[in-house]
Amino acid sequence: MRAHEAGALHGDFGQHPTWLRPPADVNKLMTELWPQTATKDDGGVLRVGGKPVTELAAEHGTPAYLLDEEDFRARCRTFRTAFAGADVYYAGKAFLSKAIVRMVHEEGLHLDVCSGGELATALAAGMDPAKIGFHGNNKSVGELGRALDAGVGRIIVDSFDEIERLSALAVERGVRPQVMIRVTVGVEAHTHEFIATAHEDQKFGFSLSGGEAFRAAGTILGAGVLELRGLHSHIGSQIFDASGFEVSARRILSLHKRIVDELGVTLPELDLGGGFGIAYTSQDDPQPAGDLADRMNKIVDDECAALGLDRPHLSVEPGRAIVGPAVFTLYEVGTVKPMEGLRTYVSVDGGMSDNIRTALYDASYSATLASRTSHAGPMLARVVGKHCESGDVVVKDEFLPADIRPGDLLAVPGTGAYCRSMASNYNHVPRPPVVAVRDGQSRVIVRRETEDDLLALDVG
Structure with a gap:
């Protein structure tokens, strides 16, 4: 949809948004x-x-x-450069093929998958398993086993059932996989309700306010089978307003500090998700990658300083912003x-x-x-x-x-x-x-x- 100054007109516009106006040149690209x-x-x-x-x-x-292809590669490089020092995960669920996996790898990005099929595609294309993260709220025994056998770099655990399944598989194989806990931080992202993923009433993650996220950390550390790498938060998709990340970071870093202080461990990584928005119409105004990176890094620095925490290694997931x-x-x-x-x-x-x-x-x-x-x-x-x-x-x-x-x-x-x-x-x-x-x-x-x-x- 385009919003432009008025020109020649066909049709009735009374039922349409007030910003919807015909373009001066219908042939021109926005x-x-x-x-x-x-x-x-x-x-x-x-x-x-x-x-x-x-x-x-x-x-x-x-x-x-x-x-x-040049645009895709340039966006990979832009996010990698903007978030220098952080790990940038390409979202396989946005679009995945073997060629895309190879481009992602060549441009220095990590890869996020959320199913056995996505993992199979990544491995078939030669992606370094250590640079793969495995998401999903209901990973099967078969999928988790394949991830362990491949040596996937991190598994984002999403439930107590999954912790139990993964622990049993790890004991069988004699391995100690690195995991992150997906935390539901209670932030309402300004996006469609189906792609907002950090409010309490939805299927993803461990509740922060209900104490489940802290209990999940205690369960993992108490068993000593899985290696707890850090905490993960993802507040949604097609997000333009960075204020949600500030609230999310404050809450998840408070949990991070509690785990460090009360359970006596070091958590080396923090994943703030991403889900950055893109322009589908003239009404969308996405922020440049550099601005997003500056804002998110400052948020983490400020919160860590306020809490007296050593700054954890940051990872982000731009989502559709790379391939969209x-x-x-x-x-x-x-x-x-x-x-x-x-x-x-x-x-x-x-x-x-x-x-x-x-x-x-x-x-x-x-x-x-x-x-x-x-x-x-x-x-x-x-x-x-x-x-x-x-x-x-x-x-x-x-x-x-x-x-x-x-x-x-x-x-x-x-x-x-x-x-x-x-x-x-x-x-x-x-x-x-x-x-x-x-x-x-x-x-x-x-x-x-x-x-x-x-x-x-x-x-x-």
């Missing part, structure tokens, strides 16, 4: 929403990594997730359906099977005509998919050229995080490929599914 190498040429064709999307569509088909902006989805328009007095529905060849976030989180996205320049005025449109659901919406409200037509290419930015990870085969639609583009060259890093793939699973 560069803050797009990967670093994304530009439009004189003919209005969107280019990424020096390659026009018209060629990418011809080579790889649509829909397709297009990864700007580095990818956009390319679609082909199939049907254009004007609704008199309301808006025009623009149907594309994908939908909720490749981006469920609009339906699931009421997420907002933007879009642009990617295959040509238009001289028509802006028209209020809703970009929808091909699925048999009225909720199959990709972009709720966007100004597109009034002459948008079947065969046009439409691009939606900010789809690197969670879109491919959460993709489905609803209506038996094969999932799109992921194509990395760099220096005028493209390569498929996750191939397009086919109907043969779908049928191969059907043994009936």
Whole structure:
């Protein structure tokens, strides 16, 4: 969605937010929403990594997730540099493939996984197990065993049941894995309720206020089977306001001090999570990595000084902020359906099977005509998919050229995080490929599914 000065107008705007205004130039890219190498040429064709999307569509088909590899690597480096001295964990759940694992490793980042499948992908790509962290609120015996056998660097324990399972497995194998305790610090992150993860009434972590987190530390230390490395807090995702980290750090460092003082141990590490937000529309204003790092480091320094604590080694998890902006989805328009007095529905060849976030989180996205320049005025449109659901919406409200037509290419930015990870085969639609583009060259890093793939699973 775009907020611009008024221009030519089609449609009724009374029911839409007051900030939603048509752009002066419907062809112009809002560069803050797009990967670093994304530009439009004189003919209005969107280019990424020096390659026009018209060629990418011809080579790889649509829909397709297009990864700007230089942008992705640059964001890895930016966070690594900004948080110098800390461990930066790439969030595997945002998007993971073997190629992504290799890039993450090459750029000096650690990797966070939260399932056996993500762990298998990381190991298959050659990730150093010592630089892998294993999250999850219900890790199975099999998953924990595989993590121990691989030598995963840290396991973030999430329940007393998990402590018991992991301890038994560690005794069987004669190993002493490093663990961190995930602490629910009672901070309400300013984000969607489904991705706020540190308030009391949810499934993750040990409660701080209820005393469970301290009791978990005592259980681990008393048994002497697991090595307690530190405490972990994660207050949510798509977060713009750093004030939540200040409250979180104060509370978790108070617990840190209590464990050190009363249980007589040293806790060398503190993980404050992250979940930093990205710009999906003109209304989003993410903070630069350097500003986030400065603020979080100062918070930790100030709290440690106030408590008389030695500063623990810091680790952070930027979340979607690394891969989210580095990818956009390319679609082909199939049907254009004007609704008199309301808006025009623009149907594309994908939908909720490749981006469920609009339906699931009421997420907002933007879009642009990617295959040509238009001289028509802006028209209020809703970009929808091909699925048999009225909720199959990709972009709720966007100004597109009034002459948008079947065969046009439409691009939606900010789809690197969670879109491919959460993709489905609803209506038996094969999932799109992921194509990395760099220096005028493209390569498929996750191939397009086919109907043969779908049928191969059907043994009936």
